[in-house]
Amino acid sequence: xxxxxxxxxxxxxxxxxxxxxxxxxxxxxxxxxxxxxxxxxxxxxxxxxxxxxxxxxxxxxxxxxxxxxxxxxxxxxxxxxxxxxxxxxxxxxxxxxxxxxxxxxxxxxxxxxxxxxxxxxx
Numbered sequence: 001x002x003x004x005x006x007x008x009x010x011x012x013x014x015x016x017x018x019x020x021x022x023x024x025x026x027x028x029x030x031x032x033x034x035x036x037x038x039x040x041x042x043x044x045x046x047x048x049x050x051x052x053x054x055x056x057x058x059x060x061x062x063x064x065x066x067x068x069x070x071x072x073x074x075x076x077x078x079x080x081x082x083x084x085x086x087x088x089x090x091x092x093x094x095x096x097x098x099x100x101x102x103x104x105x106x107x108x109x110x111x112x113x114x115x116x117x118x119x120x121x122x
Contacts, residue, residue: 040072043096049082053115078104081112084121 046052055061081099085091099112108117 039075041093041096043091043093045085045091049115049118052082056115076104078114080114082114082118083112084110084119 044052046055056065078100081096081103083099102109103112103114106112108114108119110119110122113119
């Protein structure tokens with residue numbers, strides 16, 4: 001299963017798109033995104049990369065993604081990471097941060113990749 005983290009997008013996969021399995025939620029509010037040190041984090045688990053890509057780039061989510069610069073300061077060149085997880089695993093925000101850091105340091109790999117440079121599930 002792929003999972004992704006995005007520092008610039010607050011829209012969660014609650015639009016009825018096929019594929020989402022789990023998303024991070026703020027404990028008190030039930031919101032779909034969590035703020036850490038002034039950074040909005042959206043962490044979700046999807047059945048497959050294709051479903052996540054479809055939601056991200058071919059749904060109403062794209063309209064919000066295009067307008068992100070109206071609401072957020074630039075985050076840098078790498079702000080999202082995808083990686084495969086075993087069934088039943090619940091990724092943490094710390095794990096997401098580690099994967100994002102890995103992607104920034106070493107570029108795409110099976111451990112952390114982008115939509116542009118995906119890796120197959122192991």
